[in-house]
Amino acid sequence: MQKPLQQIVAENPYVPMPVEVIKIITEVDSKDIKTFRLAFVNKEDEERFKYIPGQFAELSLFGKGESPIGIASSPTQKGYIEFTVQKAGVVTSALHEMEEGTLMGVRGPLGNSWPIEFLEGKNIVIVGGGFAFTTLRSLINYMIFEENRKRFGKITVVYGARSPGLLLYKDELEAWGKRGDIDLNVTVDKGDSTWKGREGFVPTVCKEVAPSKENAVTVICGPPIMIRFTLPVFFDLGFSKENIITSLEMRMKCGIGKCGRCNVGSKYVCKDGPVFSLAELDKLTKEY
Amino acid sequence: MEKKLLKKDKLSGIVKKLAAEKTVYAPVKDEDNVLFKILEPGMEPLTSFANTKNAPKKVFFPHSELLMKYTRSPKGMVFAAMPADAEEFVLFGARPCDARSVALLDMLFDQEKWKDPYYIEKRKKGTVISLACVHPPYSTCFCTSVDGSPTSTQGADLMLTDLGENYLVEFLTPKGEALAPWFGEATAADAAAEAKKQAIAEQSAAEIKKKIPGRAIKPILDVSFEHPFWDTIAGKCLACGTCTYVCPTCHCFDISDEIKGDDGARIRNWDSCMFPLFTKETSGHNPRTSQKQRWRQRLMHKFKYYVDNFDAIACVGCGRCVMSCPVNIDIRKIVEDISKL
Incomplete structure (x- = not known):
């Protein structure tokens, strides 16, 4: 039966x-x-x-x-x-x-999550590039939800795509832009005839926006090339590795730490990740 | 824990009687090999053999295993059925190293947070009868270097030790004790039998001359991920994966779908960290593009990562990979070399 x-x-x-x-x-x-x-x-x-x-x-x-x-x-x-x-x-x-x-x-x-309790009471800087904006969008919508908003400080968002047509969640971006409680910075590498917004790469825009490191955490997700050039910007701004959070991707099957393919050192990205701070990543091997 | 003595010539009959009532996996002769097979009428279970070609992990974690069935509906493919629950079975004749491997696999598949119901179901239903190694069967045996011994009871429900004329029968767990009625002809074991077993245990362990620093390399591995040593170990590796297939503790798997007409099955199959595709992502990116990286993964998983996560070495020292490798890569040599880094 x-x-x-x-x-x-x-x-x-x-x-x-x-x-x-x-x-x-x-x-x-x-x-x-x-x-x-x-x-x-x-x-x-x-x-x-x-x-x-x-x-x-x-x-x-x-x-x-x-x-x-x-x-x-x-x-x-x-x-x-x-x-x-x-x-x-x-x-x-x-x-x-x-x-x-x-x-x-x-x-x-599956997996751990953005460290919500750690983020509470702090100023949050969200940096996203291209298609890797999905779980950041989840976090933004979570933080700006009416009952949650007061649990977080200032919210700064830098989101970039190669072209205006490649931006995700266009309606939401527009709605967020109208709110007074998000510092929203949407940028494209190259605009088109209808684009009235900002042009420029994400690292450059982060430099211009220059969020304060005081009581702040950066949550960053994007293509490796974007991460590579954006991290130094935040180091220059004085952000510690404990206060820069990112998410890893690996090939996965089971999603529960059994099938053996998504490990980075002793940690399984599916079970112990995908979210790690840079300080945590420093302790792991560089095989991802 | 009860201990009994059983006349040696009675054992084969007991195993055959058990096989008449439930599934019994036993070592049997197959051409040049000894393999674990389901004991059918007319088949003779071996009670004196070196070790089996294949590890017995397959009885708890099969090569290929049905996870669920599904079927076509007007709105898409939908779940149809689970595989039938496992029936009670006995694994007879596991060597202590192989019995230990099951205890090591329990650590992963029966974790507190994520449990593997397919494995756990078979563990509940299966009883392990181990046969102690009175003499280590191979020169490649190294169980004593990886926390084991030729007479280790870990992972076994019932262990038999050949004392000469009798087997010492140790009922180790409630599942082992449940088999007591089949051992009705056994008599109570006396102190002399216990002493004899102790002597055998010491002498058998001493016969394993090859010692490798299984635990001692852990602190070296902790800081050697980038060491140039890794460039030297995989040069001749063919990436055939044989070492992982014969290994009693290797447990990596793939999940795939098979479909025929309106019905399909999701199955899992043994996979291997030795294969390039194992970690290759859809984008084409592969975190382990070289055999060096894959060999490092296999070695690290067994001697560092498993120790980090479970305080256990994921190697039981059975020596199968040493014997089976077509290009004679010897994990004992690699561990020794690491200890000198």
């Missing part, structure tokens, strides 16, 4: 919770990045899927496989979870072919 699926899911971390794709948003002009809004088929699963910004989940397509993707929605958004996915491999390509109303699976939430 088979147990009900809700019970199996509660006991077995390999079995995905069934979800329905309720909305698909094409984020960029190149159409290869889409946001998938998923609703849990079983109400109990929604209760069970308690997450914190910075965590990820395995998106599960039976017949194709699984892909670990950061959660782009904020836990303050009820009734659904969102993932912004670039079309790249077998699973993400199949995902991009899907239509609203399709059933798929989610395993998670």
Whole structure:
């Protein structure tokens, strides 16, 4: 006699919770990045899927496989979870072919998270580049949620993309820009005829914005080249390695520290990460 | 913990009787090899052999294992069924090194936070009967260098030690004690038997001449990740992965989907850190692009990372990788060389 699926899911971390794709948003002009809004088929699963910004989940397509993707929605958004996915491999390509109303699976939430308690009471500087803005978006929406806003100090955001058409979450960026409680700095490497905003690379913009190191933490996510040139800016501003937080990516399968491929030294990115401070990363091997 | 004496000629019959009632994995002759196989009627379980070609980890962590089934619905592929629960079984004839490997795998698969239900289910249902090594079977044995011994009981539910005319039968756990009815012909063990076993334990351990600094290299590994030494170890490695497949403690796996018509299965298969694709990401980026890095990973995982995480070396000193490597890479030599860095 088979147990009900809700019970199996509660006991077995390999079995995905069934979800329905309720909305698909094409984020960029190149159409290869889409946001998938998923609703849990079983109400109990929604209760069970308690997450914190910075965590990820395995998106599960039976017949194709699984892909670990950061959660782009904020836990303050009820009734659904969102993932912004670039079309790249077998699973993400199949995902991009899907239509609203399709059933798929989610395993998670997995990994640690942005260190919310550590961030509380501090000024937060968010630095994001390109497609790596997804879990930062989760964090921003979490912090600016009405009941949460007073738990955090000044919020500064520097977000860059190569071109205006490659910026994610355009409607939200506009809404954040109208709020008085975020210092929002959106930049593109090169604008187009309609672009009225800032032009320039993320490291340069960070230098211009020059957030104070006083009681401040930087949370940074982006392509390696952006990270490489942005970190020195924050070192020059006097930020300590304990106060610069980032998130790693590695190939993953199980997501729960068993299958053995995502370790950096003794730590598993899936279980002990993906979020690490630079001080923590300094203690690990440089194999990622 | 109860101890008994069993006449040696009775053992094979007991194993066959057990096999008539439940699944029994036992060492059996297969061409030139001794392999763990399910004992079928007419098959003879070996009670005197060196060690098996394959490690017995497969009975708890199979080569290829069904995780779940799914099926097509009008709205997409959906979950259909779980694999059937495991039935009770006995693993007979594991050497103490191999029995220990199961205790080491427990540390990973039965962690507090994330439990592996497939492995744990089989661990609950399986009883391990080990056969102590009265003489270490191979010159490649090095269990005494990695916290083990030829008569270690770790991981075993019941251990048999050949005392000459009798086996000393040690019922080590409740699961082992549950097998007592099958050992009804055994008689109470006296102090002389216990003393004899003790002498065998000491003499057998002493017979292992090869000693490597299994624990002592940990502080060296802590600071040697970038050492040029690593450039020298993987030169002849073929990346065939044999060492990881024969290893009783290697446990890395891949998860993949198979589909036929409207039905599909998600399965996991043994994988190997020796393979280039193991860590290759969709983007093309690979954190371990060279065999040097992969060998360092394998060595570090066993002698540093597992020690960091579980205070245990993920090597039981069975020597299978030493015997099986097609280009004669010897992990004992590598550990010795590291100790001199």
